[in-house]
Amino acid sequence: MKRIGIFCLILLFCLAFSVGCKKETTVEKQDYFFSHQSVRVTTDDAAKPLLDALGTPTERIVRPSCLFGNANDVLYVYQGLEIETYTKDGIEYLYNIELVDDTADWKTPEGIGVGDARGAVVKAYGEPDSVSQNGTAVYNGKDMTLNFFYTGDTVTRIAYRKNV
Amino acid sequence: MKQIQLKRWLAAAAILILLALLLCALNRLLLPKYRSGNTEGRLTADYYTDVKTRHQVLFLGDCEVYESFTPPTLWEEYGISSYIRGNAQQLVWQSYYLLEDTLRYETPEVVVFNVYALKYGTPQNEAYNRMTLDSMKFSPVKLSAIRASITEEESFASYLFPLLRFHSRWKELTQDDFTYLFDSSPVSHNGYLMKTGVEPMTSSRAGSPLTDYSLPVSSMEYLEKMRLLCLKNGIELILVKSPTNSWGYWWYDEWDAQINDYAAKNGLSYYNFIPEAEKIGLDFTTDTYDAGVHLNVSGAEKLTSYFGKILRENHGLEDLRFDSGLSAVWQEKVVRYQQEKEGLLK
Amino acid sequence: MRFTSLAFLAFAALTVLLYYLFPKAKRWWVLLVADYVFYFFAGKEFLPFILFTTLVTYSFARWMQALTDRESRYLEEHRDSLSKEERKAVRSKYKTHRRWVLVSGAILGFGMLAILKYTGFIVSIFRSSGIPNLILPLGISFYTFQSMGYLIDVSRGKVAAERNFFKTALFVSFFPQLVQGPISRFADLEPQLIEGHPFDSFNLRAGLLRAAYGYFKKMVVADTAMIAVQTLAARSDELTGGYVVLLILLYSVVIYGDFTGGIDIALGIAEMLGIHPAENFNRPFSSRSVKEYWNRWHITMGSWFTDYVFYPLSVSIPMQKLSKWSRAHLGQALGKRIPVYLATIFTWFLTGLWHGAGWNFIVWGLLNCLLLLVSQELKPLWSLWQTKFPKLCASTPWHLWQATRTFLLMGLIRSLDVYRNVPKTFRLWGTIFSTFNWGEIFSGGWLRLGLGIADYAVLAGGILIIFLVSQLGKAETPLRERTAKKPVLTVFLLGAFVCVILIFGTYGIGYNAGDFIYRTF
Structure with a gap:
């Protein structure tokens, strides 16, 4: 009787332990990065280093807020590249980074640019986590997604977007 | 002995009553007053100062209603009495519950709903929630509105007792907080928040492509609820999209198609004013105060003139200027409206 | 929950x-x-x-x-x-x-x-x-x-x-x-x-008072001071020197308010149920030595380790054998100490480990042990000092000095808890004496830690109240029991606590203009 009791206890102990161990294997998703010169950034990072490295934009558009006088989102347009930022506590952070066309030959650190074929994307990034309604390949990061827009089998836009 | 007991109970009760009164007063004092700056936060409260007036039309939506339609113009030109219940980033469910809230006081003939906020399927922003909900009068409707609106970080209790949210404002109290402690005078003109500045629209850039264009199921569900509620109360529901369309707040054709389908399926009128801008007479170099995102008062008056005609001709709204009582009320409103417009234009 | x-x-x-x-x-x-x-x-x-x-x-x-x-x-x-x-x-x-x-x-x-x-x-x-x-x-x-x-x-x-x-x-x-x-x-x-x-309305009143006071200590005092401590810890690379002293002081406030406050809430609720678990604190910051401190701070843990680790270990057979051996080979003075020291070190090692899995906790435990052993060894010296200056040693300023010294020492080693990294903490301790940046701190540095003047005023008021309550609580019957005998006063105090905690407490989403527009649409 007592032996059975001990056995049960040990069993319970192992069970409890295995429950505790479950947490061990969760691997956190990694964000995708964009790089330019020595700057390596993703969404929600401070925008200043990237903007400094990119120099003067061809266009800078402010998005006004619904509340009068509270504008804090800005779009910086460069040749073939668009950067969107938001401001919190006086610091500008990256919201979106988009490679919009092939006029300036921007590439992701993995070597993909607008105009590349679907095969090249899959080779560099693997199969997408999901494919959206309009055929966009979506790769999930921790707090962002990397999106490849296609026309046919050709990449037409690459977008790093903060999750909202 | 008994008398001592009684005295004790009375003293304790007195202390508790004083405590309750003190907390109520503190609650009132610490709530943001939204008078100097962020006057958008007053919009919900403003409605309750005008519930005795008959409103034929109720506008619902976000800034695309309270910056686009001017009720005084609608009255002056068409004799249509209206009210706008819009707030900054008013989400669909908030529009729905504000409609329910309105029905506690009156039943308008027409509800005009601006569809832009349908793009949001989940609660978005604490600050906007606060501005929309905090000054709603207490009722079961308010409870539902809170439940539908709060973001993960917010607590339900802090809406019932906003002191829990705003307690640390004791450090930031200003003259306004005391001046407007008991002042409920409106900041808007029947829900219209006047902006007279001019900042021309310079960019015609379209919104970035999306990965998914379907409007969220949850927001479409509330639109459906709104339609059914209108149906039940004999109210005609009209859908509109304000004529502004700019990079930061782009209205995608794919969304428009979904609204068109929904309107057609349910026999509703849907007016998308974006392609009508020229017909309305809008000039985006002069009719906007923030580079094309919102209309200024000049733009809003043009749109209101245009829409008033539609309301009269397509939806048979009566001219109420023969009603002397109502006329008198509106006369005052029109004067105040003109005064503010001129005062600010100078 | x-x-x-x-x-x-x-x-x-x-x-x-x-x-x-x-x-x-x-x-x-x-x-x-x-x-x-x-x-x-x-x-x-x-x-x-x-x-x-x-x-x-x-x-x-x-x-x-x-x-x-x-x-x-x-x-x-x-x-x-x-x-x-x-x-x-x-x-x-x-x-x-x-x-x-x-x-x-x-x-x-x-x-x-x-x-x-x-x-x-x-x-x-x-x-x-x-x-x-x-x-x-x-x-x-x-x-x-x-x-x-x-x-x-x-x-x-x-x-x-x-x-x-x-x-x-x-x-x-x-x-x-x-x-x-x-x-x-x-x-x-x-x-x-x-x-x-x-049911006893007295228990209810006393319990409510105690719990309310606990909430006050936790939410008004500890959580407010915690904001500055978090800033100091997060930016410890730049906030050195005087800031380390500031952290030591503020973290002492945090840990006191948080821990004794939490215990007051727990014991207050228990008291409402008519249950009186063991007390865990006895005005610890008035302790005049490290040993006294540990008899007054987290009492139930200390006595647990004493009863279930230190004593059994000291009288265990291997220890007795060791004692015999060391006395025979190393002489009375050293031989007698070795087993006691071993048992003490082991107990404090475990105490450190119990507080958390990390080197900082272990080092914290061992430093406590070191202080205890050193003061134990210095005892003859102190006695000599006492016999030389009996008047001084019996005077209040002397006691005050002793209490301050103990408070600072305990605060110093407690900062291991905040910095969480042993070599870094030691380095920061060094900067207290090498980086003299008090001018910067007083000319505005203290206001850049996440707390404004108003917050510091609340903090100071809270500390003053805690100090007064602690002074009034020295008598035989605990202060709250004396108070709870007066129902009207109790209701008044409870009401006051509710108001003070609701307004001055640190809780909820901070409301300031910066939060207002985060990501607008």
Whole structure:
């Protein structure tokens, strides 16, 4: 009787332990990065280093807020590249980074640019986590997604977007 | 002995009553007053100062209603009495519950709903929630509105007792907080928040492509609820999209198609004013105060003139200027409206 | 369900209400159900662990009790036939047997704690990646220690094992003290838990006062100071020198408000139920020596380690052998000290480890130990000083100096807790003497730590109130009991606490213009 009791206890102990161990294997998703010169950034990072490295934009558009006088989102347009930022506590952070066309030959650190074929994307990034309604390949990061827009089998836009 | 007991109970009760009164007063004092700056936060409260007036039309939506339609113009030109219940980033469910809230006081003939906020399927922003909900009068409707609106970080209790949210404002109290402690005078003109500045629209850039264009199921569900509620109360529901369309707040054709389908399926009128801008007479170099995102008062008056005609001709709204009582009320409103417009234009 | 949540307030109120609505004999059931509801909301994945500890505690205590009973039955039955030596042999046999049962129970109980709490730490010593991140059930350090203390008491024959499983479960899981203690003794707590206490408005008032005061200490004082401490810790690379002193002072306020406040909330709720668990603090910051400090701070933990680690270790056979050997080989003076020192060091090593899995905690424990041993060694010197300057040593300024010194020393080593990195902490301690940046701090640096002048004013007011209450609390009868005798005053004070906590407490989403527009549309 007592032996059975001990056995049960040990069993319970192992069970409890295995429950505790479950947490061990969760691997956190990694964000995708964009790089330019020595700057390596993703969404929600401070925008200043990237903007400094990119120099003067061809266009800078402010998005006004619904509340009068509270504008804090800005779009910086460069040749073939668009950067969107938001401001919190006086610091500008990256919201979106988009490679919009092939006029300036921007590439992701993995070597993909607008105009590349679907095969090249899959080779560099693997199969997408999901494919959206309009055929966009979506790769999930921790707090962002990397999106490849296609026309046919050709990449037409690459977008790093903060999750909202 | 008994008398001592009684005295004790009375003293304790007195202390508790004083405590309750003190907390109520503190609650009132610490709530943001939204008078100097962020006057958008007053919009919900403003409605309750005008519930005795008959409103034929109720506008619902976000800034695309309270910056686009001017009720005084609608009255002056068409004799249509209206009210706008819009707030900054008013989400669909908030529009729905504000409609329910309105029905506690009156039943308008027409509800005009601006569809832009349908793009949001989940609660978005604490600050906007606060501005929309905090000054709603207490009722079961308010409870539902809170439940539908709060973001993960917010607590339900802090809406019932906003002191829990705003307690640390004791450090930031200003003259306004005391001046407007008991002042409920409106900041808007029947829900219209006047902006007279001019900042021309310079960019015609379209919104970035999306990965998914379907409007969220949850927001479409509330639109459906709104339609059914209108149906039940004999109210005609009209859908509109304000004529502004700019990079930061782009209205995608794919969304428009979904609204068109929904309107057609349910026999509703849907007016998308974006392609009508020229017909309305809008000039985006002069009719906007923030580079094309919102209309200024000049733009809003043009749109209101245009829409008033539609309301009269397509939806048979009566001219109420023969009603002397109502006329008198509106006369005052029109004067105040003109005064503010001129005062600010100078 | 944190103590500071509205849900917990409602839960505690409901528990107290239900407790008195039930017939006296059934009242302990209300507590047990409340315990598990509380624990369920803390995290249902934690439930198997506390159940496991309860099962181990119950069965091993019963097992040892069975052995004790059999032993006394046997001795009783054979009273006349056994010789003195034989009786001794029987006793010794059962004692050994019980000891084995105790050891297995302890391995199971402490084993689970060790695995869950220390696996990650131990693995991290050997490699830098793939460190397992196990769940740490709420209050596991507290309920494990409380349960294991009970097992040891049963093995020693100090208490009889509880026959009812559910009553054992209640002892293990009593909700007010589950999260941060005190660590109660079975003999003291269990009878109080089981007995159905009659409703007494005095208990209710005294308990409410105590809990309210606890919330005040936690939410108005500790949590406010914590904002600055977090800034100081997060930017410790630049905030050195005087800022380290600032952190030491502020963190002392934090830990005092948080810990004693939490205990006040726990004991206040217990008091409303007519239950009085052991006190955990006795105005610790007025201690004039490290030794005194540890008799006044976290008392139940200190006495646990003394009773269940230090003493048994000191009198254990290997220690006695060591003592004999060292005295023979190293002389009386050193030989006598070695075993005591070893036992002390080991106890403080464990104390450090109990506080958390990390080098900072271990070093913290050992530094405490070092201070104790050094002051022990310096005792003759102090006595000499005292006989030389008896007047000075009896004067208030001298006592004040001693208390300040102890407070600063304890604060200094406590900062290991905040910086969490031993070499870094040592380096920062060094900067106190090398980086003289007080000018910068006073000319505005102190206002850039997340607290404004208004917040510091609240903090100062809170500390003043705590100080006054502590001074008024020196008398025989605790201050709150004297106050609770006056119902109207109690209601007034409770109302005042509610207002002060609601307005000045640190809780909820901070409201400032910066938060207002985060990501607009």
